[in-house]
Amino acid sequence: MIQQDHLQIFDLTLTVRSPLFIGxxxxxxxxxxxxxxxxxxxxxxxxxxxxxxxxxxxxxxxxxxxxxxxxxxxxxxxxxxxxxxxxxxxxxxxxxxxxxxxxxxxxxxxxxxQRDAHDRAYIPGSSLKGALRTVWLLQAVRADQSTGHSLASDDNAAFPEEQYVNQLHLRLQKDGSIASDAVNSLFRGVQVSDSKPIPNERMALCGKFDVLPDGSFPKNSKKGIPLFRECAIPGAAVRFKLTLDQSVLKGRITKESLIDAIQQFDTYYKQTYRARFKAPSGAVNLPQQPHLILGGGSGFFAKSLAYPYLGEEKGLRWTAEQMTQMFSNHKHQDDVKPYGISPHTMKYARFRGQFYPYGYCEVSIL
Known part of the structure; x- marks a missing residue:
């Protein structure tokens, strides 16, 4: 870490453990x-x-x-x-x-x-910051002891993240309350650089597959969905600069709290979502270290906080309703029963003859 007055500058490394797609x-x-x-x-x-x-x-x-x-x-x-x-x-x-x-x-x-003007693959800092924001918010939601949370059942429903992150007093409403906007967001104090280029030797084309909770493929999809994705492959090390501005954060977001949030998210994800799915034949056993999950194919659960916010039972029913509205032909009306999880498919990549869930990365912050 480099300390420059109120700025803490870290080297953050994502070690890719399963194909990672940032389109x-x-x-x-x-x-x-x-x-x-x-x-x-x-x-x-x-x-x-x-x-x-x-x-x-x-x-x-x-x-x-x-x-x-x-x-x-x-x-x-x-x-x-x-x-x-x-x-x-x-x-x-x-x-x-x-x-x-x-x-x-x-x-x-x-x-x-994603590639730069010189055709070098890289990960935008915004993609990593979004993933860090999600895991930090999950930690904040789980620490929230209030009850009776609800979300609208229409297409415009949104998780009220502003109540957790818009905590600064830089701009107030006329009535003296904190304005719920980016000016007051804690994440103004978190800056993530674009990554260093990823060598083409660490890139490959990967297929995309849907897997049902019993580990099988939906009918007629054993050969995969008709597309390939250009992915960073397992073993790629992707480097960023993470800067925490403690004049803004005042200790509310630290290196240690981000690492703890990643661990909590990984545990919650495994227990609440991944445990509902049997791995397909030919799937790899990923290392047991905590993972940050990001990018295309990582799925609804890695990007939404409906389950921790609403609770598992209510979150399942709300998500199933949303999925049914958005994808009427995909039988999401069956998500509550018999599947008991929504969405009822997990996305897998196939790389060198083995199946991987998309977007698993280990994180090091030094």
Whole structure:
């Protein structure tokens, strides 16, 4: 730790234990990326260079035909049908990573990881801060001894987190009460940098699977949902700077309280949610250390505080109602019975032939 007056600056490291997906909102189809079964690598193209190349080579019409046909491998089409050399393809490539499941399955839609202007994968500080905020709030909710909590049953229902975090007296209402806004948020005193770049050697494509409480896959989904995600893989160490401004926090959020909040969240998550699910065949046994769970695929339970706020029974019924309204075709009316948990599926990634729950990371703060 570095102490600079009221600022405490820490090195925070996420050690990825299961595939971690922080999406950039982009999706690529079979016609927009390459994968090579020979070396097990997938490549993202520079779109501008690629279309200039197709135009210069007179391949636009053939490329349109490829997009409309059942042929699924763009790399095979370019090399075998169009005679494009490996050297030409390399010149059109932005970056290359491990293809993962794409080697043994036909290419599907590919969702990419957050990258900077130099195409280096990284995790925005806002993603990590959001996860830290969630675990800290769970700790605060569980310490709250008040009873009778409730949430509206409509689509606009929101967890009232402001009553826990908007505790500063920097701005008051006309009646003298604390204004419930970001000006008074404790988390003004928590700053998280964007991570250092994640090497492409620590990135790979992973499939996505839904698993039911009995460990089985929903009907017709044993081969997975038709998409791949670009993920940071198990073993990747992702580094950040965490700054705690104690002139704002005044000891209410510390390194020790954040570590304790992660431990409490991990225990609560295991006992209340994960214990309801049997692991599918081929699932890994993750280390027993406390985990922070974040990113795409980590699921509703890792991002919502409905269960601890309402209590398990009331939280189950409220969540089932919300899920039924939002996803009417997914049979969430059965979440209370027979499943006893809502949502009634857990998201798994498949990487190198094994199944992992998404987004498990160990945290070190030094």
């Amino acid at each position: 950039d909102g982009r999706m690529y189809t079979k016609a927009e990326y390459l994968y090579c079964t020979r070396n097990g690598r997938a490549s993202l193209l520079d779109e501008q260079k690629f279309f200039t190349f197709l135009t210069d080579r007179g391949l636009i019409d053939r490329y349109i035909q490829f997009m409309l046909c059942n042929q699924s491998n763009l790399r095979d089409f370019l090399t075998e049908d169009c005679g494009v050399s490996d050297a030409d393809l390399n010149a059109l490539t932005r970056y290359t990573i491990e293809a993962g499941d794409a080697v043994t399955n036909p290419p599907k839609n590919l969702y990419t990881f």
